[in-house]
Amino acid sequence: MGIYITQGNFSEQAMKGMVENPEDRMVAVTGLMESIGAKIIQYYVTLGEYDFLVVWEADNLTDTVTLLMVIASTGGTSNLKTVQAMTTLEAKGAMERAKQISVGFQAAGASD
Numbered sequence: 001m002g003i004y005i006t007q008g009n010f011s012e013q014a015m016k017g018m019v020e021n022p023e024d025r026m027v028a029v030t031g032l033m034e035s036i037g038a039k040i041i042q043y044y045v046t047l048g049e050y051d052f053l054v055v056w057e058a059d060n061l062t063d064t065v066t067l068l069m070v071i072a073s074t075g076g077t078s079n080l081k082t083v084q085a086m087t088t089l090e091a092k093g094a095m096e097r098a099k100q101i102s103v104g105f106q107a108a109g110a111s112d
Contacts, residue, residue, distance in 0.1 A: 001039070001057040004064055006082040007050040014076035015051075029054065032070060036063050050079070 010018070026043040033040050038058040046053050058064045064082070071077055
């Protein structure tokens with residue numbers, strides 16, 4: 001499974017609704033993710049540029065895009081930004097692989 005981190009903002013209407021009827025959004029988001037086989041790792045409400053940050057896992061890019069389309073289509077969020085993450089152990093594996101295939105590769109404009 002791939003790990004994803006999504007940040008975003010609530011719309012003015014969504015924020016108004018949550019103030020009038022407080023709710024734990026992790027419950028709704030967990031249900032949506034489980035419906036496609038994804039798993040929520042953690043949901044945070046944040047201060048600053050974004051209103052929330054969600055760390056989650058999904059099997060593939062299609063499921064990831066599908067979830068983001070559903071979330072964006074409701075009008076309750078905006079400014080969604082999603083990045084894929086990897087563990088430090090996975091990054092080490094990528095570094096080892098890069099070392100193996102980098103032999104003989106030169107930067108653009110480099111000469112022998």
